[in-house]
Amino acid sequence: MNASRFLSSVSLVALFTLGCASAVESLDNEKLLEMVKGGNSPKIVMLTIKASEKECRFTASIKDLTAIVKSCKEVIDPKWSAEEIDTLQAKVLELSTNGIKELKNLVNLFLAAVENDDETQNPQQYEELMHKLVRAGSPIVPFLRDNLTQESERKRKGVLDALGRIGDKTDDLLKEIVMLLDDPSKPVRAQAAKTVAILYTPTTGQSLITMLNRRDKKNDAIALALGYMRYEPAIEPLVTVLKTSRETDDRVCAAFALGEMRAKTFGAPDAIMLGILDDKEETLRDVCARGAALLGDKRTPYYITRAFERFRPGRKTIITYLSYFKSIHAARFLANQLEDSEDAEVRKAAKATLELMTGEKFGTKEDWTGFIDLLGLRPDWAEPKENSKLPDAQEPK
Numbered sequence: 001m002n003a004s005r006f007l008s009s010v011s012l013v014a015l016f017t018l019g020c021a022s023a024v025e026s027l028d029n030e031k032l033l034e035m036v037k038g039g040n041s042p043k044i045v046m047l048t049i050k051a052s053e054k055e056c057r058f059t060a061s062i063k064d065l066t067a068i069v070k071s072c073k074e075v076i077d078p079k080w081s082a083e084e085i086d087t088l089q090a091k092v093l094e095l096s097t098n099g100i101k102e103l104k105n106l107v108n109l110f111l112a113a114v115e116n117d118d119e120t121q122n123p124q125q126y127e128e129l130m131h132k133l134v135r136a137g138s139p140i141v142p143f144l145r146d147n148l149t150q151e152s153e154r155k156r157k158g159v160l161d162a163l164g165r166i167g168d169k170t171d172d173l174l175k176e177i178v179m180l181l182d183d184p185s186k187p188v189r190a191q192a193a194k195t196v197a198i199l200y201t202p203t204t205g206q207s208l209i210t211m212l213n214r215r216d217k218k219n220d221a222i223a224l225a226l227g228y229m230r231y232e233p234a235i236e237p238l239v240t241v242l243k244t245s246r247e248t249d250d251r252v253c254a255a256f257a258l259g260e261m262r263a264k265t266f267g268a269p270d271a272i273m274l275g276i277l278d279d280k281e282e283t284l285r286d287v288c289a290r291g292a293a294l295l296g297d298k299r300t301p302y303y304i305t306r307a308f309e310r311f312r313p314g315r316k317t318i319i320t321y322l323s324y325f326k327s328i329h330a331a332r333f334l335a336n337q338l339e340d341s342e343d344a345e346v347r348k349a350a351k352a353t354l355e356l357m358t359g360e361k362f363g364t365k366e367d368w369t370g371f372i373d374l375l376g377l378r379p380d381w382a383e384p385k386e387n388s389k390l391p392d393a394q395e396p397k
Contacts, residue, residue: 026055028139029064032092036071042084049091057139060096065089099139106132107143111150114158126158133162141168148176153185160188164195174199178207181221186249189221197228205231212237219245220253227257236266243271251275252287259291269297276303282314293324298383301330308333316349323356326381328372331357335368 027049035045049056058064068089072080080088110129119126133140144166147159160177177199180192196204205226212222212234223241226234234257241254255275258268272295275288285307292300301322308315319337322330334357337350354368355361358375362368375381 026057027052028057029059029067029092032058033067033071036068036075036080039075039077041078042080042088045088046091049095053095056095057099057137058092058096059139060093065092068092103136103140103143106136107140107147110158110162111147111155114154115152119158119161130162130165134165137166138168141166141170141173145173145176148180153183153188156180156183156185156188157191160191160195164191164198167198169199169201171201174201174204178204181211181225182217183221186220189218190224193221193224194228196225200225200229205229205233209234209237212241218247218249220247220249223250223253223257227253227260230261232261232263235261235263235268238263239266239268239271242275248281248284252281252284255284255287255291259287259294262295264295269295273297273299273303276300276307276318277310279311282311285311286314286317289318289321293321296324298325298327301325301327301333305330305333316343316345319346319349320353323353325357326375327357327383328376328381329383331372331375332369335365335372338365338368 032045032049035048040048069085072085072088106129110133113122113125113129117125133144141163144159144162147155150156150159160180163173163177174196177192177195181189181196183189183192196208208222208226208229208231212219212226219241223238226238238254238257238261242251242258245251245254255272258272263269269292272288272291275284276292278284278288289300289304289307292303304318304322307318319334322334331354334350334354337346338354339347341347341350358371360371362371
């Protein structure tokens with residue numbers, strides 16, 4: 001017998017016993033039934049389970065055990081005896097029980113780690129445990145789901161993150177997660193928005209738009225979810241929230257969502273531009289500047305520089321969004337900050353932004369100015385026409 005014929009005739013178990021551990025794969029109920037229906041003998045099925053025991057992911061509900069009996073009885077060749085069927089059921093039940101204990105222990109270990117040292121403090125441990133949860137897959141979802149109502153906001157947030165990464169799209173689970181868009185904790189609401197955006201169904205977007213019209217609850221996480229989903233029918237209602245809501249968090253999240261969606265309809269760009277000049281909320285100015293940069297609206301540099309001139313809070317952050325544009329106006333403005341600004345952090349941010357914007361590095365304002373004058377001769381650095389700006393952000397004279 002040649003090598004290829006020999007290898008093709010060797011079973012999964014035989015390969016394992018020959019030292020080819022990589023041939024062993026995880027087993028679940030579906031694969032077990034496939035083996036039985038495929039004509040594998042009781043001996044081979046049991047040896048395969050033994051070889052894959054640490055990787056088995058069996059469930060043993062009444063429905064599962066009944067399906068095993070039915071599959072075994074339907075096979076004519078090889079015939080399964082009643083004793084062999086009982087042995088298989090017992091093994092599945094044993095491994096299922098052991099698996100449940102392991103899954104519960106893994107969830108408890110994860111929750112303890114999240115509570116004592118969350119992902120920001122010990123990201124390596126967090127990701128290692130998260131990898132194990134994801135590898136466990138759908139069977140671990142019920143045990144995670146049981147912890148969605150934990151008193152600890154860190155635990156609720158961690159569970160939501162895990163459920164999103166596992167990606168088990170069950171209607172009832174999604175409904176529970178949508179409810180957490182109203183969680184009293186802002187970090188939990190934000191994580192719920194990300195998870196909803198991963199697990200959403202064709203009807204989720206419209207349901208969230210309906211929720212967005214509520215007057216008695218916060219809508220910040222709903223806006224975030226719609227943005228992460230990039231659900232285009234939500235653009236108009238999100239613009240309305242940005243322009244009219246009395247809740248700062250709702251306006252901020254609506255602006256963030258519109259930026260994520262690269263929204264250019266229903267007046268979204270103009271609403272975002274005016275948000276850059278909001279005279280009360282630093283966070284809103286920052287998020288709108290980010291959104292305008294993502295949209296690539298060429299009016300943005302004028303709004304950012306005007307906001308810089310008007311408002312001291314948030315200056316060092318808002319100018320970083322100028323790096324998205326090839327703008328002579330922005331480049332000259334940044335060069336001026338290298339010497340004119342009294343704030344060392346602003347000078348540092350201006351220098352870093354100029355370098356990102358141009359791909360060059362210079363030491364002094366004079367060197368930068370000379371280089372920027374040359375950039376002004378290039379067509380790709382042309383400024384927008386005057387009438388493309390809104391009245392409140394005209395080019396400074």
